[in-house]
Amino acid sequence: xxLQICNVSKHFGxxxxxxxxxxxxxxxxxxxxxxxxxxxxxxxxxxxxRLIAGLNQPSSGRISVDGEPVRGPGPDRGMVFQKYSLYPWxxxxxxxxxxxxxxxxxxxxxxxxxxxxxxxxxxxxAATKLPRELSGGMRQRVAIARALATNPSVxxxxxxxxxxxxxxxxxxxxxxxxxxxCTGLTVLLITHDVEEALVLAQRVHVLAPNPGRIxxxxxxTLDKSDLDQLRLSGEFLDLRRSLAGSLRQLESALC
Numbered sequence: 001x002x003l004q005i006c007n008v009s010k011h012f013g014x015x016x017x018x019x020x021x022x023x024x025x026x027x028x029x030x031x032x033x034x035x036x037x038x039x040x041x042x043x044x045x046x047x048x049x050r051l052i053a054g055l056n057q058p059s060s061g062r063i064s065v066d067g068e069p070v071r072g073p074g075p076d077r078g079m080v081f082q083k084y085s086l087y088p089w090x091x092x093x094x095x096x097x098x099x100x101x102x103x104x105x106x107x108x109x110x111x112x113x114x115x116x117x118x119x120x121x122x123x124x125x126a127a128t129k130l131p132r133e134l135s136g137g138m139r140q141r142v143a144i145a146r147a148l149a150t151n152p153s154v155x156x157x158x159x160x161x162x163x164x165x166x167x168x169x170x171x172x173x174x175x176x177x178x179x180x181x182c183t184g185l186t187v188l189l190i191t192h193d194v195e196e197a198l199v200l201a202q203r204v205h206v207l208a209p210n211p212g213r214i215x216x217x218x219x220x221t222l223d224k225s226d227l228d229q230l231r232l233s234g235e236f237l238d239l240r241r242s243l244a245g246s247l248r249q250l251e252s253a254l255c
Contacts, residue, residue, distance in 0.1 A: 008061030036201035044212025078147030
């Protein structure tokens with residue numbers, strides 16, 4: 001799988017009301033990579049993800065998966081939102097199965113894949129529970145399981161842990177990293193949290209706001225075998241300080 005974003009810009013409005021949200025964004029991803037886009041409000045993070053998901057179209061430039069242009073939503077791109085987006089009247093198992101039913105997958109295979117992903121997510125005992133009966137972290141695991149069950153080429157995460165408190169957020173970060181390491185998922189994460197980007201991603205692109213554009217990219221080569229230790233290590237803290245400083249400088253320049 002290769003995801004390519006080539007010179008993509010996005011405008012909203014016309015004439016004097018026209019606003020440029022993204023300005024010539026370019027980056028690519030290969031199968032099995034974990035990439036993060038980090039930026040403050042106004043940097044167009046979620047707009048990029050919606051363009052890749054096919055929910056909106058770019059004003060110029062090209063987005064492709066394996067050389068095929070993205071013209072709309074498709075099963076090759078699974079998306080997880082910050083607000084869970086679960087169907088409240090369906091239990092956890094039926095939420096996971098929902099996308100597979102839309103694809104017309106046979107019932108026996110749906111049951112098998114639903115059970116598998118509930119087990120992978122540690123949700124076997126929650127299969128019959130409604131979303132309101134689950135914690136925030138469990139709801140987000142159901143949402144991730146639903147996205148993965150349709151076998152996408154790339155998983156798109158739009159600040160998936162932003163609504164969770166710190167302890168649950170760190171637990172979900174640990175869980176997602178383990179899931180990626182075990183499955184070889186291709187993941188694109190959107191976040192405003194510098195620490196989250198460094199903990200999870202192999203490569204981080206920093207976005208400047210108004211209009212959104214990539215101003216810095218770096219490969220993250222930190223040892224992630226123990227995330228508790230990683231978060232306290234000098235190398236990690238130096239990187240976090242450097243990236244946070246880049247974002248603060250951008251915000252100061254706009255004031």
